[in-house]
Amino acid sequence: MSRLDKKAVAKEIDRLFNLALSSEDELLKRSAIRHAVALSRSVRVKIPKKYSLFICRKCLSLLSSSKSARIRVRKNRNWQMVIRCLTCGSVKRIPLKR
Numbered sequence: 611m612s613r614l615d616k617k618a619v620a621k622e623i624d625r626l627f628n629l630a631l632s633s634e635d636e637l638l639k640r641s642a643i644r645h646a647v648a649l650s651r652s653v654r655v656k657i658p659k660k661y662s663l664f665i666c667r668k669c670l671s672l673l674s675s676s677k678s679a680r681i682r683v684r685k686n687r688n689w690q691m692v693i694r695c696l697t698c699g700s701v702k703r704i705p706l707k708r
């Protein structure tokens with residue numbers, strides 16, 4: 611796979627996420643994200659962190675609204691952001707750096 615192709619795929623992934631984020635249609639959102647994830651896996655292009663934070667790894671739904679996710683910030687040993695997917699119930703913990 612050439613470098614140009616990776617660039618094109620990265621662009622396409624970006625486009626798909628923009629589409630998913632701006633759409634109101636749940637079905638379209640899902641298929642756009644599923645497509646982006648499949649692309650990134652097949653070409654080994656990483657999904658940008660700003661997007662990957664807001665995808666549920668289990669059911670691939672977008673955790674962008676208060677309807678689809680519950681976000682809490684907690685302090686155990688370190689500060690962390692806890693995101694619970696309201697679609698499948700999986701919990702994702704993201705350590706917060708200061």
Ligand SMILES: [Zn+2]
Nearest residue numbers: 666669695698
């Ligand atoms: Zn989920």
